Amino acid sequence: MTIDASGSSPELVQLLTPEGERVEHPDYDIDLTPEEIRSLYRDLVLVRRIDLEAVALQRQGELGIWASLLGQEAAQIGSGRALTDADMAFPTYREHGVAWCRDVDPVKLLGLFRGVNHGGWDPKEHNFHLYTIVIGSQTLHAVGYAMGIQRDDASAATIVYFGDGATSQGDVNESFIWASVFNAPIVFFCQNNQWAISEPLEKQTRIPLYRRASGFGFPGVRVDGNDVFACLAVTRKALEAARTGQGPTLIEAFTYRMGAHTTTDDPTRYRVASELEAWKLKDPIERVKAYLFKNQQADQAFFDSVDAEADQLGADLRRRCLAMPDPEPLDIFDHVYREPHALIDRERAQFAAYLEGFEK
Ligand SMILES: Cc1ncc(C[n+]2csc(CCOP(=O)(O)OP(=O)(O)O)c2C)c(N)n1
Ligand SMILES: [Mg+2]
Numbered sequence: 623m624t625i626d627a628s629g630s631s632p633e634l635v636q637l638l639t640p641e642g643e644r645v646e647h648p649d650y651d652i653d654l655t656p657e658e659i660r661s662l663y664r665d666l667v668l669v670r671r672i673d674l675e676a677v678a679l680q681r682q683g684e685l686g687i688w689a690s691l692l693g694q695e696a697a698q699i700g701s702g703r704a705l706t707d708a709d710m711a712f713p714t715y716r717e718h719g720v721a722w723c724r725d726v727d728p729v730k731l732l733g734l735f736r737g738v739n740h741g742g743w744d745p746k747e748h749n750f751h752l753y754t755i756v757i758g759s760q761t762l763h764a765v766g767y768a769m770g771i772q773r774d775d776a777s778a779a780t781i782v783y784f785g786d787g788a789t790s791q792g793d794v795n796e797s798f799i800w801a802s803v804f805n806a807p808i809v810f811f812c813q814n815n816q817w818a819i820s821e822p823l824e825k826q827t828r829i830p831l832y833r834r835a836s837g838f839g840f841p842g843v844r845v846d847g848n849d850v851f852a853c854l855a856v857t858r859k860a861l862e863a864a865r866t867g868q869g870p871t872l873i874e875a876f877t878y879r880m881g882a883h884t885t886t887d888d889p890t891r892y893r894v895a896s897e898l899e900a901w902k903l904k905d906p907i908e909r910v911k912a913y914l915f916k917n918q919q920a921d922q923a924f925f926d927s928v929d930a931e932a933d934q935l936g937a938d939l940r941r942r943c944l945a946m947p948d949p950e951p952l953d954i955f956d957h958v959y960r961e962p963h964a965l966i967d968r969e970r971a972q973f974a975a976y977l978e979g980f981e982k
Pocket of ligand 1: 756786815818819
């Protein structure tokens with residue numbers, strides 16, 4: 623790896639400009655076929671549609687809450703498509719694009735936010751862990767998992783996602799130390815979307831986040847988080863380093879949260895509209911579209927077909943979301959412990975008696 627851990631400041635890695643121009647980088651080149659680029663474009667459009675549909679469903683009272691990925695599609699698709707089946711991913715609560723890359727049915731994401739299940743998918747089936755709300759805690763789980771891979775001698779890597787705000791958590795800093803001193807096969811993928819709810823980045827750090835890695839003794843790199851080519855290239859290289867015994871890398875994907883923190887938040891209370899306008903010009907989807915058009919690697923019929931697929935996906939998702947049955951109220955007690963447990967049995971009986979008190 624040419625990125626060093628000395629704290630020197632490599633530039634933002636970018637391979638595709640906001641205008642859709644391909645640029646070279648000495649350390650991160652990537653050779654993508656037109657078909658692969660069209661496929662990335664399709665991923666980006668479809669995950670944006672899943673997200674928009676989910677926001678609409680929440681607004682109509684069909685979901686309790688939703689954490690939008692708007693603006694972060696390239697960071698998630700680029701890193702997600704860098705993973706092999708054997709790699710393991712640990713998400714926060716916003717990684718719907720990574721879930722897509724791990725073949726998690728999006729309706730399962732909605733189930734969690736609709737409150738009809740307690741997780742949604744089998745992490746083992748997808749090598750994609752359950753969503754984690756406790757900020758930063760998944761970094762410790764991921765390092766533990768990575769150390770397990772290391773002890774199994776498996777040629778796989780672990781990736782863990784977290785936000786700029788999470789970098790201030792003790793858990794994240796502890797996980798950096800463990801990963802570093804045990805040379806764990808892990809990639810720390812920080813989506814710096816500039817905000818932690820209403821707290822701006824300046825309240826988390828006085829130095830660029832990727833430089834934190836040098837203090838822990840492993841490389842850090844800042845990538846244009848709205849550039850799907852660069853996110854793919856940088857993550858691939860870091861995963862390969864992890865798989866080949868070179869230890870952890872911190873990737874800071876420099877991006878922007880275009881929506882609210884969640885549907886319960888109103889960002890107009892704490893950030894100015896001009897900031898949003900400036901980031902709109904760096905849209906992760908538009909630049910791939912411009913590239914494909916300019917290089918005649920896709921025609922209007924292609925873009926129309928992706929839009930039609932997105933419409934169909936959105937409609938299908940909505941239909942399947944509304945059709946999800948409500949869980950039985952007592953089901954909540956079934957997944958607390960693997961074995962029967964006296965306290966849980968008592969609580970189940972109490973709650974059953976309480977429910978009996980209602981008219982049928
Ligand atoms: C340990 C903990 N503290 C506080 C919270 C409340 N909380 C939820 S999201 C959030 C901000 C996280 O910001 P960031 O890490 O930048 O991720 P983003 O939401 O921007 O993707 C906070 C403080 C929490 N869930 N867990
Ligand atoms: Mg953030």
